[in-house]
Amino acid sequence: MKSQLEEKLNQYGQAHLLRFWDELNEAEQASLGKQIEAFDFELIQTLFTNQQSGGNKWAELAAKAEVPPAITLQDFANPQSYDEAYSLGKAALESGKLGMILVAGGQGSRLGFNHPKGMFPIGPVSDCSLYQIHCEKILARSKQFGATIPLYVMTSPPTHDETTKFLSENNFFGIPESDVKIFCQGVMPAVDQSGKLLLESKSKVFVSPDGHGGTLGAFVNSGCLDDAKSRGVEHIFYGQVDNPLIQICDPALIGYHLKSGSEMTSQVVRKNEPTQKVGNVVVVDDAVQIIEYSDLPEKYASQTNEDGSLKLWAGSIAVHIFATDFLERSSQSSDALPFHQARKKVPFINELGARLKPSQPNAIKFERFIFDLLPSAKNAIVCEVDPADGFCAVKNAPPAPSETPQHVKDAISALHTRWLEAAGATVEEGTPIEINPLYAPDAATVAAKTESGTTFNQPTYLQ
Numbered sequence: 001m002k003s004q005l006e007e008k009l010n011q012y013g014q015a016h017l018l019r020f021w022d023e024l025n026e027a028e029q030a031s032l033g034k035q036i037e038a039f040d041f042e043l044i045q046t047l048f049t050n051q052q053s054g055g056n057k058w059a060e061l062a063a064k065a066e067v068p069p070a071i072t073l074q075d076f077a078n079p080q081s082y083d084e085a086y087s088l089g090k091a092a093l094e095s096g097k098l099g100m101i102l103v104a105g106g107q108g109s110r111l112g113f114n115h116p117k118g119m120f121p122i123g124p125v126s127d128c129s130l131y132q133i134h135c136e137k138i139l140a141r142s143k144q145f146g147a148t149i150p151l152y153v154m155t156s157p158p159t160h161d162e163t164t165k166f167l168s169e170n171n172f173f174g175i176p177e178s179d180v181k182i183f184c185q186g187v188m189p190a191v192d193q194s195g196k197l198l199l200e201s202k203s204k205v206f207v208s209p210d211g212h213g214g215t216l217g218a219f220v221n222s223g224c225l226d227d228a229k230s231r232g233v234e235h236i237f238y239g240q241v242d243n244p245l246i247q248i249c250d251p252a253l254i255g256y257h258l259k260s261g262s263e264m265t266s267q268v269v270r271k272n273e274p275t276q277k278v279g280n281v282v283v284v285d286d287a288v289q290i291i292e293y294s295d296l297p298e299k300y301a302s303q304t305n306e307d308g309s310l311k312l313w314a315g316s317i318a319v320h321i322f323a324t325d326f327l328e329r330s331s332q333s334s335d336a337l338p339f340h341q342a343r344k345k346v347p348f349i350n351e352l353g354a355r356l357k358p359s360q361p362n363a364i365k366f367e368r369f370i371f372d373l374l375p376s377a378k379n380a381i382v383c384e385v386d387p388a389d390g391f392c393a394v395k396n397a398p399p400a401p402s403e404t405p406q407h408v409k410d411a412i413s414a415l416h417t418r419w420l421e422a423a424g425a426t427v428e429e430g431t432p433i434e435i436n437p438l439y440a441p442d443a444a445t446v447a448a449k450t451e452s453g454t455t456f457n458q459p460t461y462l463q
């Protein structure tokens with residue numbers, strides 16, 4: 001086995017991966033051999049070479065960037081436009097044409113939580129987990145429209161087993177087990193500055209999840225796409241586990257997607273400053289696409305319209321709706337999603353077998369991003385959402401200035417307080433409020449269930 005592996009590795013200058021081979025026991029040798037056999041060294045070499053030749057592609061694209069076709073908050077507030085969209089979305093939901101992908105394969109390194117991020121307790125009063133909120137939102141929508149919405153949860157090798165156990169021990173928070181599929185994304189190795197793969201231990205090459213763009217391949221290869229098709233699912237609602245405010249399967253949002261004949265619809269927020277840390281959804285050469293905030297030169301980011309508002313206003317919040325056919329078509333093209341490179345700190349084993357923990361980025365990781373499907377989608381549109389209604393993600397541990405658990409708990413409480421106040425209730429300042437999605441999935445249901453004049457002055461969990 002060793003000589004076969006050596007032959008392959010020598011071809012790509014990666015023979016150091018076998019440096020400790022003779023010290024390994026049989027099982028360790030077998031597992032290292034299996035790992036090495038699975039790598040596409042040709043691809044890794046090409047990715048490394050490409051990142052070196054780099055170029056300033058983004059500045060060129062940014063210079064041509066225009067505003068994407070958009071459904072704005074004004075459209076949502078216009079009863080005629082909204083009602084039409086709502087009816088279309090409602091009909092699609094009622095006939096079981098929607099499924100949901102929840103991606104949860106990330107390692108949540110910034111949050112520093114010792115479990116998959118979806119298990120993080122985020123309910124401002126209930127302390128319930130992110131998973132519970134998402135599952136109950138899906139169940140609530142299924143009940144509201146009397147049809148199943150199958151849930152596809154994407155994990156990664158580091159999050160798979162614990163996630164599966166957690167969801168199954170909690171009975172999928174009420175969703176019938178047969179309507180939940182958990183599928184695992186792939187991994188990619190990382191390379192050092194000279195293009196060499198890093199060893200995590202003497203018997204294991206360092207790998208990490210291949211980015212949320214790994215959803216496409218994993219969804220298809222796991223059989224989940226076929227499962228969705230066999231259920232008559234025509235559109236997939238996509239969201240990320242760290243945002244508990246996602247308006248899961250919002251009928252009007254689905255309706256606008258359908259009305260536009262869009263193959264991929266992305267929910268966006270109006271950026272509050274030119275360099276806000278969200279991907280910029282723009283049109284370049286007639287194709288909708290995202291330019292990351294870090295790739296958009298400030299001179300283009302800060303362009304304004306006559307009224308002083310930002311020209312490139314649309315910031316992605318990683319909520320999308322995909323036509324199932326579009327996902328299938330994209331999966332048939334091997335280069336539908338390019339790899340991006342990121343410099344990261346990766347602990348590794350050096351040539352003496354010592355484990356080093358770098359203080360500076362020492363490695364290049366390769367990841368795919370799901371939003372790179374946008375340019376190949378027909379009739380792609382963006383739909384605006386007020387972030388207070390739909391976007392607040394848990395990313396950072398305290399005392400970070402934003403996106404900490406406390407920020408997110410406050411955002412949930414503020415949203416639910418507004419729902420109650422709109423229904424004529426009074427919520428005394430500073431009172432944490434949480435509404436279980438099964439009690440009321442939206443403001444209209446809260447209004448129907450709340451007696452005007454009710455006062456809330458104690459932490460309250462309506463369920």
Ligand code: UTP
Nearest residue numbers: 103104105106107108109110209211212240241
């Ligand atoms: P982030 O890029 O914010 O990563 O992922 P993260 O894992 O949550 O946190 P950090 O960067 O390590 O601190 C955004 C969403 O995409 C998912 C994550 O689970 C999260 O829902 N994701 C990310 C994947 O499913 N797979 C990946 O390979 C990367």
